[in-house]
Amino acid sequence: MTGSLSAEDWSEELEKKMEKRRIGVLTGGGDCAGLNSAIKWVVKTAFDDRLRKTRKIDYEVLGIRDGWKGLLWPDGDEDDPTPRVIHLTEEMVRTWDRYGGTMLGTSRTNPYDPKDDRSRLVAENLDKYHLDYLVAIGGEDTLGVAHRLYLEGVKVVGIPKTIDKDLAGTDYTLGFETAVNVITEEIDRLRTTAGSHRRIFIVETMGRHAGWLALEGGESSGAYIILIPEYNFEIDKVCDLVTEGRRKGLRYEIVVVAEGAKPAGYSEIVKENGIDSFGHKTLGGIGEFLAKQISDWAKIETRSLTLSHLQRGGVPCAYDRRMGRYFGIAAVDLIVEEDFGKMVSYQNGRITAVPLREAVSKLNLVDVQTQYDTERYNGRRTILGS
Numbered sequence: 156m157t158g159s160l161s162a163e164d165w166s167e168e169l170e171k172k173m174e175k176r177r178i179g180v181l182t183g184g185g186d187c188a189g190l191n192s193a194i195k196w197v198v199k200t201a202f203d204d205r206l207r208k209t210r211k212i213d214y215e216v217l218g219i220r221d222g223w224k225g226l227l228w229p230d231g232d233e234d235d236p237t238p239r240v241i242h243l244t245e246e247m248v249r250t251w252d253r254y255g256g257t258m259l260g261t262s263r264t265n266p267y268d269p270k271d272d273r274s275r276l277v278a279e280n281l282d283k284y285h286l287d288y289l290v291a292i293g294g295e296d297t298l299g300v301a302h303r304l305y306l307e308g309v310k311v312v313g314i315p316k317t318i319d320k321d322l323a324g325t326d327y328t329l330g331f332e333t334a335v336n337v338i339t340e341e342i343d344r345l346r347t348t349a350g351s352h353r354r355i356f357i358v359e360t361m362g363r364h365a366g367w368l369a370l371e372g373g374e375s376s377g378a379y380i381i382l383i384p385e386y387n388f389e390i391d392k393v394c395d396l397v398t399e400g401r402r403k404g405l406r407y408e409i410v411v412v413a414e415g416a417k418p419a420g421y422s423e424i425v426k427e428n429g430i431d432s433f434g435h436k437t438l439g440g441i442g443e444f445l446a447k448q449i450s451d452w453a454k455i456e457t458r459s460l461t462l463s464h465l466q467r468g469g470v471p472c473a474y475d476r477r478m479g480r481y482f483g484i485a486a487v488d489l490i491v492e493e494d495f496g497k498m499v500s501y502q503n504g505r506i507t508a509v510p511l512r513e514a515v516s517k518l519n520l521v522d523v524q525t526q527y528d529t530e531r532y533n534g535r536r537t538i539l540g541s
């Protein structure tokens with residue numbers, strides 16, 4: 156029949172009609188488990204053949220290495236002279252969800268560093284590489300930059316990640332659950348030696364100003380005391396609680412303390428002086444400080460252990476792989492819907508999206524009133540009123 160097209164001709168026709176669009180994806184800030192899963196699912200969803208046909212858009216996905224550094228110096232710099240913008244294919248990312256860290260690399264580079272504002276370069280390089288859309292996977296800093304870029308006209312969407320779980324507008328941030336698993340596993344290991352020696356162990360977690368890691372890690376591992384930044388503790392009270400434990404027959408106690416927790420009247424303990432380009436101090440040392448206080452005052456042998464970056468390492472747990480998948484898919488959905496300036500989010504059991512502005516306008520902290528027992532310095536033992 157004249158004018159009829161074979162299946163092959165049809166697909167050629169369709170290819171011709173397809174619009175071409177480029178998505179850039181980057182990971183910024185501290186690494187954590189689940190990032191690679193999110194990247195993989197951005198790529199797979201963008202390339203999905205069935206969806207491609209209904210959308211009539213042909214996406215390409217470019218990975219931007221080393222966070223915002225990749226958009227400031229995309230051709231490389233003296234630290235790393237290799238190009239920072241790379242084509243991602245489905246074949247490349249096929250196994251990525253199994254691995255921790257980020258295959259794209261990350262940095263704490265702030266394009267809006269008040270001491271050296273280079274943000275203009277980001278827009279220029281987006282243009283240079285014909286990047287139509289950007290997926291920024293990050294925490295408050297990376298998504299703060301994403302929000303500012305959005306206000307300047309960049310078509311950006313965000314994916315929440317941070318072991319601190321302190322981003323507003325979402326009940327979950329990638330990496331948190333794997334970090335809680337690490338805390339739980341390490342405390343399981345500590346228990347045997349703590350018990351053998353009748354020692355107190357202070358376990359310092361990360362989390363910056365948020366107590367989620369300490370609280371949920373402590374709850375998962377059955378810690379005796381949990382100290383969080385949201386509630387200043389009394390050193391005397393901690394000593395009373397551990398001596399009370401001994402009186403009741405405990406052989407050892409595990410105390411989990413968040414790096415940002417502090418005794419009443421003290422300020423946060425910092426590991427290094429100075430601030431980074433996003434204005435953060437490097438916290439650390441409260442565990443060691445507290446161990447000394449308890450040894451001196453309660454006269455019980457007390458050791459401290461800082462879990463540090465172990466919490467960010469290792470293979471992602473099943474939950475982070477799954478959440479990375481859902482977040483990656485949802486990020487591409489936002490792009491397809493041209494719904495920019497949003498962060499994909501998990502709220503009340505559903506994947507949804509919130510404005511980036513909402514996600515970065517405040518920190519999501521533990522609500523002491525409903526989630527913390529200020530008498531026992533631990534998680535609450537009632538869910539009434541929470």
Ligand code: F6P
Nearest residue numbers: 185317318319361362363438467
């Ligand atoms: O925000 C994630 C986090 O791991 C915090 O919990 C911690 O305070 C900080 O990053 C450590 O950063 P860095 O890896 O740069 O030392």
